[in-house]
Amino acid sequence: xxxxxxxxxxxxxxxxxxxxxxxxxxxxxxxxxxxxxxxxxxxxxxxxxxxxxxxxxxxxxxxxx
Numbered sequence: 806x807x808x809x810x811x812x813x814x815x816x817x818x819x820x821x822x823x824x825x826x827x828x829x830x831x832x833x834x835x836x837x838x839x840x841x842x843x844x845x846x847x848x849x850x851x852x853x854x855x856x857x858x859x860x861x862x863x864x865x866x867x868x869x870x
Contacts, residue, residue: 806852813845 820838828834 809849809852813849816842816845
């Protein structure tokens with residue numbers, strides 16, 4: 806999960822830097838970057854939910870919902 810979070814932060818930095826260069830006008834590049842950010846964010850969220858579920862299971866709570 807840490808690797809996914811680090812990758813997400815890296816992608817956000819890349820997007821920020823790209824916005825300060827002519828790459829900001831490259832719609833295909835920016836769209837690909839946005840897609841990768843969205844996919845990485847989804848993976849990070851899924852990993853976080855899984856960790857919470859595993860912790861709850863370890864603590865003996867029922868998984869409802």
